Amino acid sequence: MPSALDFIRDSVHQQHEAWDKALADLTPDQMHFRPNGQGNHIAFITWHYVRTEDNIVQFIFQNRKPTVWIEGSYDQTFGLPRTAQGTGMPAADAAQLRLPAIDQWMAYQRAVWQATDSWLNSLVEADLQRQVSFKPFGDVTVMTAVRIPIVNHGFQHLGQVQHLRQLQGLRGSDM
Numbered sequence: 001m002p003s004a005l006d007f008i009r010d011s012v013h014q015q016h017e018a019w020d021k022a023l024a025d026l027t028p029d030q031m032h033f034r035p036n037g038q039g040n041h042i043a044f045i046t047w048h049y050v051r052t053e054d055n056i057v058q059f060i061f062q063n064r065k066p067t068v069w070i071e072g073s074y075d076q077t078f079g080l081p082r083t084a085q086g087t088g089m090p091a092a093d094a095a096q097l098r099l100p101a102i103d104q105w106m107a108y109q110r111a112v113w114q115a116t117d118s119w120l121n122s123l124v125e126a127d128l129q130r131q132v133s134f135k136p137f138g139d140v141t142v143m144t145a146v147r148i149p150i151v152n153h154g155f156q157h158l159g160q161v162q163h164l165r166q167l168q169g170l171r172g173s174d175m
Contacts, residue, residue: 005125008146012120015154016113019046022161023109025170026102034095035167042164043099046109048086049157053150054112055085057119060134061142068111078104116150 002010023031023046031043040048051069058067069075075082078100086094099105128143137144162172 003125004128004143005120005123008128008143008151009117009120011151012116012146012154015151015158016116018158019050019109019154019161020106020113022158022165022172023102023106026165028099028101030165030168030170031099031102033164033168035164040091040094040160042161044086044094044097045157045160045164046105047080047097047099049154050109050112051085052087053116053154056134056145056149057112057116060132060145061119068108068115072108072111074108078108 023042026042031046032041034041051067054067054069058065070082074080080097086097089097123142128141128146130142131139132142132145133139134145134149137148166172
């Protein structure tokens with residue numbers, strides 16, 4: 001029977017593959033499409049989620065280790081906020097956010113996936129019970145902090161991306 005850690009590793013790996021497939025064939029116009037000029041576009045949703053995972057895994061779980069975003073100077077490369085990740089961003093600002101060409105973005109995204117995989121591979125089962133201070137949840141176990149804002153949150157946003165693909169007449173990627 002797989003352990004909880006094996007389940008988490010497999011879930012995160014599946015999610016990363018699904019994100020990569022959902023974005024790989026998109027044009028800049030498709031990335032920034034907003035139905036009826038409303039809601040968040042795929043680029044914002046993607047930036048928000050990948051930045052969130054980067055912040056949680058690097059900064060929170062690894063005792064304030066610099067994020068891939070900061071270490072790689074992606075904020076400067078892409079001309080995007082240094083520390084923001086979109087949480088609480090005004091809708092007008094989110095609508096204005098632009099990502100570069102998909103191949104440039106994917107370099108950052110895949111670097112985050114690699115950093116997350118490295119961290120997950122360094123864990124042992126007991127590490128999942130370690131307490132971390134995590135806003136807005138307070139003191140929670142690593143297991144809870146992976147499950148809610150990474151696994152659950154990531155798949156929820158991936159569903160939004162799939163929906164926006166379909167609204168544009170694009171085939172949804174197999175998850």
